[in-house]
Amino acid sequence: xxxxxxxxxxxxxxxxxxxxxxxxxxxADAALNALQDAGISAKDIDGLATAGSRPTDLAxxxxxxxxxxxxxxxxxxxxxxxxRHAVAALVTGQCTTVLITHGExxxxxxxxxxxxxxxxxxxxxxxxxxxxxxxxxxFTLPVLRYMKTYGMSHEQLAMVAVVQREWASKNPRASFxxxxxxxxxxxxxxxxxxxxxxxxxxxxxxxxxLILTLNNRAKDFPQKPVFILGCGESVETPMISQMEDLTSSxxxxxxxxxxxxxxxxxxxxxxxLMVYDAFAHLPIYGLxxxxxxxxGEAPDFIWEQNTAPGGKLPMNTNGGGLSYMHSGMYGMYxxxxxxxxxxxxxxxxxSNAEVSVCLGVGGMFGASGxxxxxxxxx
Amino acid sequence: xxxxxxECEQTPEQLDLDMALEVVFQKINDEITLPFFRRERDKx
Numbered sequence: 001x002x003x004x005x006x007x008x009x010x011x012x013x014x015x016x017x018x019x020x021x022x023x024x025x026x027x028a029d030a031a032l033n034a035l036q037d038a039g040i041s042a043k044d045i046d047g048l049a050t051a052g053s054r055p056t057d058l059a060x061x062x063x064x065x066x067x068x069x070x071x072x073x074x075x076x077x078x079x080x081x082x083x084r085h086a087v088a089a090l091v092t093g094q095c096t097t098v099l100i101t102h103g104e105x106x107x108x109x110x111x112x113x114x115x116x117x118x119x120x121x122x123x124x125x126x127x128x129x130x131x132x133x134x135x136x137x138x139f140t141l142p143v144l145r146y147m148k149t150y151g152m153s154h155e156q157l158a159m160v161a162v163v164q165r166e167w168a169s170k171n172p173r174a175s176f177x178x179x180x181x182x183x184x185x186x187x188x189x190x191x192x193x194x195x196x197x198x199x200x201x202x203x204x205x206x207x208x209x210l211i212l213t214l215n216n217r218a219k220d221f222p223q224k225p226v227f228i229l230g231c232g233e234s235v236e237t238p239m240i241s242q243m244e245d246l247t248s249s250x251x252x253x254x255x256x257x258x259x260x261x262x263x264x265x266x267x268x269x270x271x272x273l274m275v276y277d278a279f280a281h282l283p284i285y286g287l288x289x290x291x292x293x294x295x296g297e298a299p300d301f302i303w304e305q306n307t308a309p310g311g312k313l314p315m316n317t318n319g320g321g322l323s324y325m326h327s328g329m330y331g332m333y334x335x336x337x338x339x340x341x342x343x344x345x346x347x348x349x350x351s352n353a354e355v356s357v358c359l360g361v362g363g364m365f366g367a368s369g370x371x372x373x374x375x376x377x378x
Numbered sequence: 379x380x381x382x383x384x385e386c387e388q389t390p391e392q393l394d395l396d397m398a399l400e401v402v403f404q405k406i407n408d409e410i411t412l413p414f415f416r417r418e419r420d421k422x
Contacts, residue, residue, distance in 0.1 A: 126379070126380060130380045130412075193390050194390075
């Protein structure tokens with residue numbers, strides 16, 4: 001136990017195509033929904049964290065006077081890092097009630113800051129001149145090495161998307177809900193070899209927010225508290241070409257075990273898993289780097305339906321970035337699904353789930369944050 | 379390092395992982411010259 005619990009959690013009222021809301025409105029909509037969920041108002045918030053927009057903007061927009069602020073921005077897992085930093089702030093008395101917000105007009109592009117890379121940055125100098133076109137092309141480098149090293153087939157990669165669509169089919173808020181086959185994936189448009197369209201994440205609009213406080217205050221809130229048992233974080237490199245090992249994420253290998261060690265949970269204790277899936281190979285890396293599978297064995301593990309509905313390790317139960325939603329920084333939605341599963345309110349609820357592990361990626365394997373949640377009080 | 383393989387058809391069949399390469403420098407402008415790679419000549 002870290003001593004901190006989630007007492008408010010919500011996504012934006014709408015997800016998908018939301019052209020009527022700007023990025024900051026999406027932040028605010030999610031924040032107001034989370035405040036309502038927790039039965040408090042913005043004046044009760046004294047800790048604020050966000051990424052994609054500045055905390056200054058959100059504090060002004062929401063009317064918050066924080067005594068603690070975190071603007072850590074390391075990509076889509078920034079919100080996992082915010083959770084970890086908020087735990088430290090709460091237990092050391094820097095604030096009492098933390099709001100973490102995410103809002104991103106990823107599809108409609110209304111009031112969005114964008115992902116521009118300065119020409120003088122490391123990536124701008126040493127990768128951009130050779131023509132990569134953002135994540136779909138950059139993420140091909142590790143997956144092609146993985147395929148050669150471990151003999152993963154195109155069909156096995158496609159199965160990741162097939163299984164996640166099974167979960168999405170149970171979720172009324174998922175963007176894509178129609179069941180698909182391995183052939184459907186392999187016959188979808190080739191985006192950047194070896195990725196087909198259905199192996200790439202969605203691009204949608206939306207947001208989400210979390211409210212955290214100390215366990216001893218959590219009983220005063222209306223929702224069933226979700227306890228944060230452990231957290232981990234790390235970064236590796238801004239350049240995917242400089243990964244220590246293209247078949248494994250160093251940031252995953254640091255953040256994941258740190259979170260599970262702090263939580264005091266073994267792999268067999270984990271009932272539910274979220275692994276940020278911007279592209280189909282990420283859950284494979286996550287399963288191996290967290291230690292649920294040995295290197296090279298995750299494709300078979302997924303192929304054999306272990307992470308599918310009814311499997312022994314339900315994973316990405318909202319449908320994931322591949323089928324549920326992906327605004328650009330998906331980490332918040334993975335956290336939201338872990339919280340729903342621990343509250344027992346998920347559309348595809350895993351029965352009797354008590355421990356959920358949520359692993360995020362930032363950039364192209366550049367960063368990671370991992371949170372272990374539980375609904376058990378002992 | 380990030381680079382491009384040049385003088386080669388840009389297909390998965392031709393772009394073979396771990397094939398032996400040799401560097402070729404291409405002048406982009408008066409200030410910038412970039413390193414690219416092609417299949418090693420004596421392996422063709």
